Structures are given as C-alpha cells and as structure tokens.
Amino acid sequence: MDELEFRRRIMSDPKCRDSDIVDTMRANENNNKFAEDILELDAQIAKAMNVDVPEDLADKILFNQSSRQQNNVVKPNFFKRSMALAASFAAGLMVSQVNWGNIVVPSAQASLATTAVQHVFDEQPFINNLDEEVSKLQINTKMAPFAHQLGQNFPYHVYYLNHCGFGESNALHMVFKGQHGKVTLFLTGIASSKVETFADQGLSGVIEPLDDFSLIIVGNDGEDVTNIAKNIVNILKPM
Template sequence: MDELEFRRRIMSDPKNRDPEVSAAINASDKNAQFVDEVMELDKKISKAMSVDAPDDLADRILFTHTSTHEDNLVTPNFARRAMAMAASVAFVVGLLVGQVNWGNFIVKPAQASLEATAMDHVLNEKAFVSSIDEQVPSSQINAKMLPFAYQLSKTFPYHVYYLNHCGFGHTNAVHMVFQGDKGKVTLFLTRISSENTRDFNEKGMAGFIEPMGETSLILVGDENENLANIAENLSKIIKPII
C-alpha cells in the first residue's frame, strides 16, 4: 500500500486496522506517528462537539416564550448565549481542522468532473510515482481489475511502472502508470460512468475518457501523446468478465 492510500484510509476511518493498514503502520514509524496524530485530532473534535444542553433548557425556552407573549418584548439573552456557545464550538473545530494539511491526501468529491478528478490525482501523485518502476506483469493487472469485473484478453502492450487501487471521487479506481509514445501515461479504470468519448487539456497535460459500459477508462499524459490511439488499443483488450 502506498503512502497516499494509507493516509486516505486513516483519514476516512482512524480506527481502521485491516491487515494492509496494520502492516503499513508496523512497517513505518512515520505511518505510526501519523495514526497517533489523527487519533488525537479525532478525540479533540469529538470532545469539542460534545456540548451538553443545560438541565433547565426546556424551562428557559418556556420562560422566554411566555415572557415574549405577555410583555410583547423579545428576551434574547438565552438565544445569544446558545449562539455564542455554537460559535465557540465551530471556532474550536476550525482551529483543530486547520492543523492538518488536508490538501495532500483529499481527493475531489464525486460531484467533481472526471476530468478534474483525474487531473488533480495525477498532479498530486506525480512526485510520488515518478521514480517508481515495479515492472508490473499482466497477471497483476488482471488481479487489480478483477473487483471491477474486467480482465485483459491479451498481454498489456505497454511497460507498466506502477499499479494500485486508489480512491477516485466517491468510489475507487485501478490506478496505473505506463510508458506511452511520448512519455508516461496514467490510466484510471473507475465505476463512474461517462456519456461519451471526449478529450481534455489542462496544465500542459492531455486527457482522454473512453466509456466502457458503466465504467470509464481515463488516460492522462503529455499534451503531445496520442491518447485516443492508446485508448482504442486498450479498449480492444480490456474486456468485461462474463
């Protein structure tokens, strides 16, 4: 499991201790320290949000309502105190949340476009995957695609540097980096459907989306890369499991 995936899992569920997460914690003092910090933050947020209502809350509300009705005069003291208490809680939570650098591991929400999600994912992980060469065989690619009900019908035609699962919007994706004609190309295979084939360009990079039933094949690479041709080649060998 890479560091980014580990951080995503811990942030989404600080108490998660599945075998992969436990192995990552035991293998790295940095990961263990990160878990401790997130657990401590979780405790602080829970404590800040645990504001007990006064025992005489109901009596105060009734008293305020009665006074307003009889004297035609609004008594705002209790309302002001309640609003001040809520504002204090929000301020404390804001301070706690501000202590964490969320930008390093938060993925765009599901409402974001496929283009934006894919492009941000590539930019955020570019430094991490740039020096990796796992020399991934086709058998491992099939293993990663299996949860998405897809398999290769032939050997993958490009050299694969990196392969894993990742968070992608509201769901997951196969995340692969392989060698294209002009440079490295990033592939995402995700269960988010797309209506039509389309390309996009942003920040000196190009992208291409190929619908595959209820799944989308997304490629991001150099702006001079012929991603449409690569997508056509891959769509011929990435087949649904029947």
C-alpha cells in the first residue's frame, strides 16, 4: 500500500487496523504517528460533540429574547432549543476540522468541477515532491478499468499515477508536467453531457465527455487546459 492510499484510508476510518494498515504502520514510523494522531483527533471530536447543556440555558435564552421583544413571544420548546444549540456547536467544530471534498452541488457538471478542484488541493501535499517517471504501460494498466487505452505514448512527463476515490465513484488520478506548473488529470466513471470549462481558487479546468466517462483536466491559471484535453482525447482509444 502506498502512502497516499494509507493516509486516505486512515482519514476515512481512523480506527481501521486491518492487516494492510498495520503492516504499513510498522514499516514507517511517520505513518504510525500519522495514524495515532488522526485517531486522537477523532477522539477529541467525539468528546467535543458530547455537549452538556446547562439546565438554565433555556430560561436565559427566553429572558434575553423577551427583553428585546415587547410583543407576544412564542416560547420555544426547551428540547428543540437545546438540540439546535448542540447541533450548531458540533457542526462548527466539524467544519473546522474536516475538509469536505465531496460536497454535492445542484449541477452534475459543477459537482465534477468542484470535486476535481478540491481533490487537487487535498492531495497536493502528498504528491508534490513525487516523480515516478510513469510509463505508457503503467498508464494503460491503470486505465483498463475505465475502458480506454493510449494509442501512442503520452505526450507529457508524468510525475504521479494512481486510482482514487472521486465523489461517489472512482477515478484514474494522474499528475504531469504543463507549461505553467503541474497539471492533474482525472478519468472517472461519472458521465458528463458536454464540454465545459471552469475556474476556481487559482485553478482552471475542463471537463470532456468520453462515452460513459469524463476526462477532467485541472491546471494553474494560464494553463491551456482545453488544448491539453484535446491532445489527450486524440490519443485515447476505447477498449
């Protein structure tokens, strides 16, 4: 198991200790510390969410509210008020601790773009210094589950290649050299209806439909992601 997959599994389930996870922890002290830190953070979140509501909280809230409003005031149910306060606190804590990469947005195309951009930011620290010098054979092996293959050599130097979780599906995740820094490619089993470009948080991207799949290219602002996508689509062949 590589380090990226190990970290992803630990963050999704801090208490997971199956054989692959344990072997990876034993092989690398940094991985072991990371797993223990995430487990401790999980415990802290659980403890923080167990909020004891003061017995006189409802009376204080009602007193403050009635002092501002002289007209008829409908007194809220104490249980509902307490639960709302606890839920609000827990939600604030979770938002501050968790990076929500798979937020659902109304448009399917927008969801692909949002997920891709968030994924780039989330995994950048783990892959930024990697250079695996990926070959065409390796790319085709990883592309097999997505029913496409390269018809010729990939035209860019590839630093990183793997599979990853992508929203409710999976994706081929590739990082390669562009004109303005590193470019990320996702090939996912989520279908898209049309070509669409997007820009967000200093990144620009394009979504290209490929039968029942979607090719997503994300690069820094100024990168010609549309041209890159066309170059890659031209050498991709359905299996």
